[in-house]
Amino acid sequence: MAKGEETRKFIIEKAAPIFNTKGIAATSMSDIMEATKLSKGSMYVHFENKEVLACAAVEHNMNMLAERLQKTLSRYKTSKEQLFAYTDFFSDPNHPPVVGGCPLLNFGTEADDTNPVVKEKVNRAIQQSQKLLSGIIEKGISNKEFKADWNAADFATVLFAMLEGGHLMARMSGDNDRMEVIVSNLKKMIEENSV
């Protein structure tokens, strides 16, 4: 039983970056076959169909991102440091934390009008992101690190949006010029709301 679960994990790990890079529609089961060196039949032992595998890959990408982010954040103690670390974590979209770039952006835009299941997964991940961020801010307010009247939820939204928008700009241009502007603006805002 352990074996099956292991293979399943193995397939997901190999599939995740492919789906995140090429997109769900453009990724074929043969692509995964080739990457895993497994047989076609084997894939269907572990995944009912392509959609199930794609969903698992979407989740894996988001989990990897969250995990790595958490690991990074855990190295900092103050809320301000954590906010800075969060921002820095996403500050180089051409060398992104997970292969293929931000899975929220990638799968979100693809799923948008075509795949409600994936869309909802992305939606929840965004909400979690927001919670994480506003949690940090609120903790900082309690800590007296941040001004008491700072609207945590709103800034979480602004920060997330700016990073995603910057992600797009950076990946399209291939350089980081715009992203640096965004990061420094974000940090200035944080600074302005620091006590």
Place this chain on the structure above:
Amino acid sequence: MAKGEETRKFIIEKAAPIFNTKGIAATSMSDIMEATKLSKGSMYVHFENKEVLACAAVEHNMNMLAERLQKTLSRYKTSKEQLFAYTDFFSDPNHPPVVGGCPLLNFGTEADDTNPVVKEKVNRAIQQSQKLLSGIIEKGISNKEFKADWNAADFATVLFAMLEGGHLMARMSGDNDRMEVIVSNLKKMIEENSV
């Protein structure tokens, strides 16, 4: 000679929203066939292959967006009004100016690692956007509408990024709550830099 060009245009117009909604990979020539009620062979009279048609559709989507934006902006005279109008124009991603949502976001994320031609088209459209925005701001500075020390290019970047990020959030959640936060924050920033 007019006939050919007319049909070509007709196909693009029918194809554009489909590509913008389903994505390039997930849109088949048969989809376009059905939408245009034209024969499969006819598509290939006017477009060498799917990629060429897709490119034309990408451009059409971006042109439609730009055109409608310009039309909206042209109704306003002051720079501040125009900045507000620009923001408002993108403020309701669930009822977007072009069917399928922002083509820059849609095609940009899909093309990213797979289609350099489309990627470059999106990149240029973003740069044009930036130019348009910073142009408005600079004019506003000359007009004494805006503070002289406002960094036009930087704010153009921030505004664009926030709107794209907000676009994603709004479409994923299906509601406009986050987008409203973003719009109001943006307007506040504009206000703060107004004389």
Place this chain on the structure above:
Amino acid sequence: MAKGEETRKFIIEKAAPIFNTKGIAATSMSDIMEATKLSKGSMYVHFENKEVLACAAVEHNMNMLAERLQKTLSRYKTSKEQLFAYTDFFSDPNHPPVVGGCPLLNFGTEADDTNPVVKEKVNRAIQQSQKLLSGIIEKGISNKEFKADWNAADFATVLFAMLEGGHLMARMSGDNDRMEVIVSNLKKMIEENSV
């Protein structure tokens, strides 16, 4: 009326080497279109369909070959010289008298089991070839150039077969080694039957 016939001829001239090189099945009407720079519709003004055009091209190739052969033969007076000239005319299959190589071989093998019309055309051309050759030989016998008991029809057959077989060998190998053997053997046979 002259104009129509002229265009028809023009198309045939452009089409003939293409058909002889690629074969009938592998040559598309678009290939001819491209070669003639004429419109698709124009082809069908002059030729009912592809088959009719192909037949015309087959005939043109055979006529060109016959014509050039005749021109060459006409430079010689004695039957022996003409037999030698005939042999020499076909002695370099990698630089053949008509583009694409021997149309009898090309169209004959393709038409064989699939196109009775072309097959019959090739058959007749072969028969004509035989008549031409045996005519030369018989004239030579009357002339006392050749031995009286030489079987004209039989040698015509042998000569033709050897040249076609050599043609195949030469074109496959890309060199003329085998063809030279054949030519010299043929000439020896002619010599042996000369008075």
Place this chain on the structure above:
Amino acid sequence: MAKGEETRKFIIEKAAPIFNTKGIAATSMSDIMEATKLSKGSMYVHFENKEVLACAAVEHNMNMLAERLQKTLSRYKTSKEQLFAYTDFFSDPNHPPVVGGCPLLNFGTEADDTNPVVKEKVNRAIQQSQKLLSGIIEKGISNKEFKADWNAADFATVLFAMLEGGHLMARMSGDNDRMEVIVSNLKKMIEENSV
């Protein structure tokens, strides 16, 4: 594992006569599908694409021919008998050893200017033919069956060429008159060089 190879063989066996009869370009994958009663997808399990299948079919045709020829030759002991048997083996092109006629002629003329891979296959088969023939002759010379000064390589060339040329003539005319002339001439030459 045996199953796959079996099906592959089965497909080739069914495809070979079709390719040899209609030609490579004129044979569609659907033709093979129909002949094998297999699904279209199944063909591509065993053959990368049409070209690979066509090459396999070309080889199969040549192998079948060689095999049947060898079987026939093996029934004779003396070199002269074998040379006669070789000639007889090819003496009835309208009832040829492999369906569709001589694959060397068929595929050679089609591949000529369009398919270097097949062309080279045919070239090698011709060279092998030549080796086989001159081997028989040389053995006969050692045996004192044939005159010592007979040029083995040259006669191998002449014999092969005459048979191929005769093949064309016979198949075009539908009768065997010319081929009989060729065969009897060939046998006379062999006789003349016999001790």
Place this chain on the structure above:
DNA sequence: TATGAATGAGCCTTCATTCAT
């Protein structure tokens, strides 16, 4: 006569999926 837009059948190939082993 000439054009080129339009057609739909058919081409080669890939796809996701199933199933016997």
Place this chain on the structure above:
DNA sequence: TATGAATGAAGGCTCATTCAT
């Protein structure tokens, strides 16, 4: 659990041909 042969629908594209202009 794992394999890979088998399937048939669907993919993108080319074909010969027609027809209004």
